[in-house]
Amino acid sequence: MKEALIPVVRNAFMRPRIVAFIPAHNEEKSIRDCLEGLADQDLPPSIELDIIVIADNCHDRTAEVAMCSGQELHLNVMVIKTENNKQRKVGALNAAWKSLYGDLLDIYDQELSPYQEIYNKSVKAILGMDADSRLAPGALKHLWDGLMSARNIGGVMAKYTMRMPRKMSELSPDDPHYEVKLESGNYGSQITRWWTHQQKQDMTSWLLALQYKGGSTYVLGGQGTLFRPAALHDIVQRNNLDGPWQDDSDVEDMLLTWQLQKAKWKTLISPTARCYVDAMRSYHTFRQQRIKWASGTLDLMTNQELGLRTPHRLKLWRSECRKLLDLTIRIMLITLLTIALVTDQFSWNWLWIIPIAVAVILNLVLALKTPMRRPIDVVMSSTLISSEIYLWANLITFLQVWLDKLSQNRKDGWQNQYSAEQGKTKSRLVEGVILITLLIAAAVGFAIYNRSFFTSTSVKMTVSPFLEIGWILLTYLTILATCIMIHQLWTLRRNYKA
Numbered sequence: 001m002k003e004a005l006i007p008v009v010r011n012a013f014m015r016p017r018i019v020a021f022i023p024a025h026n027e028e029k030s031i032r033d034c035l036e037g038l039a040d041q042d043l044p045p046s047i048e049l050d051i052i053v054i055a056d057n058c059h060d061r062t063a064e065v066a067m068c069s070g071q072e073l074h075l076n077v078m079v080i081k082t083e084n085n086k087q088r089k090v091g092a093l094n095a096a097w098k099s100l101y102g103d104l105l106d107i108y109d110q111e112l113s114p115y116q117e118i119y120n121k122s123v124k125a126i127l128g129m130d131a132d133s134r135l136a137p138g139a140l141k142h143l144w145d146g147l148m149s150a151r152n153i154g155g156v157m158a159k160y161t162m163r164m165p166r167k168m169s170e171l172s173p174d175d176p177h178y179e180v181k182l183e184s185g186n187y188g189s190q191i192t193r194w195w196t197h198q199q200k201q202d203m204t205s206w207l208l209a210l211q212y213k214g215g216s217t218y219v220l221g222g223q224g225t226l227f228r229p230a231a232l233h234d235i236v237q238r239n240n241l242d243g244p245w246q247d248d249s250d251v252e253d254m255l256l257t258w259q260l261q262k263a264k265w266k267t268l269i270s271p272t273a274r275c276y277v278d279a280m281r282s283y284h285t286f287r288q289q290r291i292k293w294a295s296g297t298l299d300l301m302t303n304q305e306l307g308l309r310t311p312h313r314l315k316l317w318r319s320e321c322r323k324l325l326d327l328t329i330r331i332m333l334i335t336l337l338t339i340a341l342v343t344d345q346f347s348w349n350w351l352w353i354i355p356i357a358v359a360v361i362l363n364l365v366l367a368l369k370t371p372m373r374r375p376i377d378v379v380m381s382s383t384l385i386s387s388e389i390y391l392w393a394n395l396i397t398f399l400q401v402w403l404d405k406l407s408q409n410r411k412d413g414w415q416n417q418y419s420a421e422q423g424k425t426k427s428r429l430v431e432g433v434i435l436i437t438l439l440i441a442a443a444v445g446f447a448i449y450n451r452s453f454f455t456s457t458s459v460k461m462t463v464s465p466f467l468e469i470g471w472i473l474l475t476y477l478t479i480l481a482t483c484i485m486i487h488q489l490w491t492l493r494r495n496y497k498a
Contacts, residue, residue, distance in 0.1 A: 014122040017048040018144070018226070019100065023092035024053055024131035028061045030278075032069040037134035037276075039073040044144050047124075051077045052099065053131075056092035057085050062131075087247045089222070093128065094243030097232075104242045126227045128253075133223040133277045142273035143226040154231030154265025155257070157217060158224040158275035159207050159498060161371050162200040165192055165281070188281060196279040197370070197377045198390040199286070201363075204370045204498035207269065209488075211496040215268045218261075218312035219254040224275030231265045238263055248306070251296030258300060258308040271497070274371075283429050287397055294401040302405075322484065323398045326391065329477050336470045342447045343463050344455045355482045356384070362485050363387045365492050 020038065024031050031053065043049055051070065055063040063079045070077025080099055085091040100120055102112060112120070125147055127140070139158055146156040165188030188196070210217050220227075232244040239246075239259065249255040257267050280286035300308060301316055310316075340346035360382055367373055367381035380386045447454060 014118050015046055015048050016124045017050055017122050018125045018127055019123050020051045020127040020129055021093055021096040022053045022129050022131055023056050023089050024062050025056045026058050026060045027131035028065045030132040031062055031066050033134055034131050035069045035073055039075055040137045041140040042138055044141055051075055052096045053079045054092040054096050055079055055081045090245045090247040090252050093245045097243045123229055126229055128222050128225050130223045133275055135224055136274040139273040142270050146270045147226050147228060152266055154260040155220045155225050155227045155267050157220045157269045158273040160203055160223055160275050160277050162196050162279035163276045164196055192281050199279045201366050201370045205366055207498040208496050210269055212491045217267055217269050218310045220257045220267050222253045223277045231260055234263050235259050249296050250292045258310045261310050262308055290397045291401060294397055298401060298405055325481055327395045329481060332474045342454045343460055355478050358482055358485045359384055362489055369498055371498055
């Protein structure tokens, strides 16, 4: 009976399909929105969509909500539950992979059934998504067209746009669902909305820079990327893995991208597909996320054992040098300006307006190119206040990551980010601001009290040569930074969209 059925099954026709992997850790509040985005997609002709939701170490109703939402939205949803998964997102993604292609670590040699073999051959693309992201209508079709445009394309990523929280003023305290809506994260204060725009504008700058270089990317972000299964199989075989994703790095999506590039697969961003993602709503969660990203990237750039190189390696090192340049300029400016004012040797030079004007124009252009911008964001960009605060937040992260790297202080980036998002750790931002304010006030008071000493001829003659050398060095560094900004403005002249 079995032998008679096999030829029939093997000759059966199965439509080509896209399979979505959605790892979800306690995402009962966001998983339906993610699935609704998939329900809005117009699939390519004769292509079917299957969805695998991985309820990863969940303690809520993620699995139940996913199944119910799939039925209501007429989606083909399957839920996999993981327990005691210590590899977090990597383990969840590999669990979905093994559900299709088998577990290579299984000590029992279990062959796939004829149906599974036919099904696996029908899978032409794998969509990796986060449970709190949502594809814009038509995005999946654009990703598919990009992936199928050439055989050597291993993955195509959507362009990410941070979702702006709704105004808190729209939420009435008399609403019986007030607390539920508040906990949903869909509403935010003015500071939260401003902070979200800064992240969105930062993403705009990154996406435009990648498109200017031809659309090749050094990271296929896990929020919305379409992979070619053959490319993922290639990575598994080349590196003797049990699944395409590895937990050897805090940036598993970047590690996979570099492995694909090493294997001669192209990794691109789609010029038209868009994916909406959540921004970090507070400085504390933002800082932990950026530390994880930055430290993971730095580990990949300096890890000789992995033997990985990316065509974007020079670009990444230039980015690190640019941050060092920005930090050096600001520290030197604060130091020189303070000494000059205290010793009464400060004189204004109108040439200083040039780098300020270039920075204003650059931020204004980026604000205008940012999707779904608000008028207030454009106005704020012209003051440089917003961009300077955001830049300092990134520079502090840059400094901490390098200090941790030099001290070999290994941290669990995923755990730190999870703890921050769940409110298990607290930010010391307020305490830090208060401390800096007190130190500045004390320094000002000390300078005023000893003004006669600091403005004496002997002190001026001692300090003057160092000030002169410092201002000259700062001038050259500022010219270099200005030239970099002018080059960035030149690249923004093209009609690319973020």
